Amino acid sequence: MKNISVKKDNKEIYGIIGAGRFGFALAHSLAEVGCEIIVLDKDPDRIKEVLSFTDNAFIVSGLTKDILSDCGVKNCDTVVVCIGEQIDTSILTTLNVLELGVKKVIAKASSLEHGAVLEKLGAEVVYPERDRAISLAMKLTSSKIMEYITINGEIDITEILLPTVPDGATVMSYGFRNKFGLNLIAIKHGETIITDIGPDTAVYSGDTVVVCGKRSDITKFEATL
Numbered sequence: 001m002k003n004i005s006v007k008k009d010n011k012e013i014y015g016i017i018g019a020g021r022f023g024f025a026l027a028h029s030l031a032e033v034g035c036e037i038i039v040l041d042k043d044p045d046r047i048k049e050v051l052s053f054t055d056n057a058f059i060v061s062g063l064t065k066d067i068l069s070d071c072g073v074k075n076c077d078t079v080v081v082c083i084g085e086q087i088d089t090s091i092l093t094t095l096n097v098l099e100l101g102v103k104k105v106i107a108k109a110s111s112l113e114h115g116a117v118l119e120k121l122g123a124e125v126v127y128p129e130r131d132r133a134i135s136l137a138m139k140l141t142s143s144k145i146m147e148y149i150t151i152n153g154e155i156d157i158t159e160i161l162l163p164t165v166p167d168g169a170t171v172m173s174y175g176f177r178n179k180f181g182l183n184l185i186a187i188k189h190g191e192t193i194i195t196d197i198g199p200d201t202a203v204y205s206g207d208t209v210v211v212c213g214k215r216s217d218i219t220k221f222e223a224t225l
Contacts, residue, residue: 011036013072015079015102017063017093019046022108022128023082028053038072063093065100074100081123084110094123157185157212160222165205172199180221182213 016027019041027039031053039050039057050057079102083090094107107123109115115125176184187194188208
């Protein structure tokens with residue numbers, strides 16, 4: 001078993017524990033953008049698939065601290081525990097990773113109760129199924145919402161189409177922050193994406209804005225369009 005102890009080109013190392021649908025997609029996406037990853041799973045077929053895009057994929061018989069350490073998990077900057085269904089294994093694995101001293105641990109949860117335990121251990125928690133459902137619901141119920149990413153229970157990042165904008169409208173006059181409490185991240189104007197945004201930046205009918213803020217504020221803003 002290969003033990004990764006040295007970073008390549010000072011890249012951060014990401015550990016992925018569990019190569020099911022969520023873990024595999026996450027590992028593949030990280031590898032595609034050139035990240036250094038370590039992937040662990042007990043299923044040889046899953047690991048065989050992962051080996052198509054990284055050499056650092058290991059079949060493990062368990063997830064004890066010794067096994068995790070031997071696979072290089074202790075050297076990771078971020079570890080994502082992608083075990084949602086087996087709650088006891090998820091909790092114990094998360095605890096073991098934290099005790100190895102990994103500075104950032106993210107764990108997938110299958111329920112609010114499961115997530116509450118993981119948070120008490122010190123992990124950041126994600127709810128992939130719930131978040132996908134929320135995103136779909138928002139897009140189904142609004143013709144103006146293009147994409148929707150939930151960060152936690154309250155804060156979201158959303159792409160919203162501006163169907164009609166008064167002539168001469170600017171970021172300040174539209175009141176994204178002052179009126180609605182939203183942070184404007186980007187404006188898509190045709191094929192152009194604007195990220196250098198000031199109070200006098202113009203907005204036009206048909207633009208798509210990318211905003212970050214509380215879900216209630218995004219809903220209030222979307223209702224005015």
